[in-house]
Amino acid sequence: MSKTINLGVTDLSFHRIAASLVANTLEEIGFTVKRTYSPHEENFERLKAGDVDMLASAWLPSSHGIYKNEVEKAVPLVELGLHYKPYALWGVPDYVPEKEVSKIADLLKPTVVSKIKKDIQGINP
Numbered sequence: 001m002s003k004t005i006n007l008g009v010t011d012l013s014f015h016r017i018a019a020s021l022v023a024n025t026l027e028e029i030g031f032t033v034k035r036t037y038s039p040h041e042e043n044f045e046r047l048k049a050g051d052v053d054m055l056a057s058a059w060l061p062s063s064h065g066i067y068k069n070e071v072e073k074a075v076p077l078v079e080l081g082l083h084y085k086p087y088a089l090w091g092v093p094d095y096v097p098e099k100e101v102s103k104i105a106d107l108l109k110p111t112v113v114s115k116i117k118k119d120i121q122g123i124n125p
Helices: 013-028 040-049 062-072 104-108
Strands: 004-010 032-038
Touching: 004 013, 004 040, 013 032, 032 040, 040 062
Parallel strands: 004 032
Antiparallel strands: none
8 A cells, every 4th residue: 555645735825734734644644745736626637537645625515515526426535524614714805904804894894895896706606
């Protein structure tokens, strides 16, 4: 049995951090970890093709569930658990001062309303 794990990492900062924690844990128990970085959907395609052995993180079932479902049509998968809770994050653009927005209610402040677009962006359906 190989002691090397090819770890697929979604190429975004927070997925890179989760992957570092996963890789360090695997290395502590004796595995060699090789990380490769790709966009979300491509990582799942690489998992399906056997190019990576595991993914470091995914938001399931919502954001990445559609990709996982496609992989499971070809190979069985095992979910090993959550890295952190809650997994949903929200962000405010840099041009809105952080001191003005520390909670959702702050989005109603006139000084904030005048600076932000009203569209909520996300990756879920």
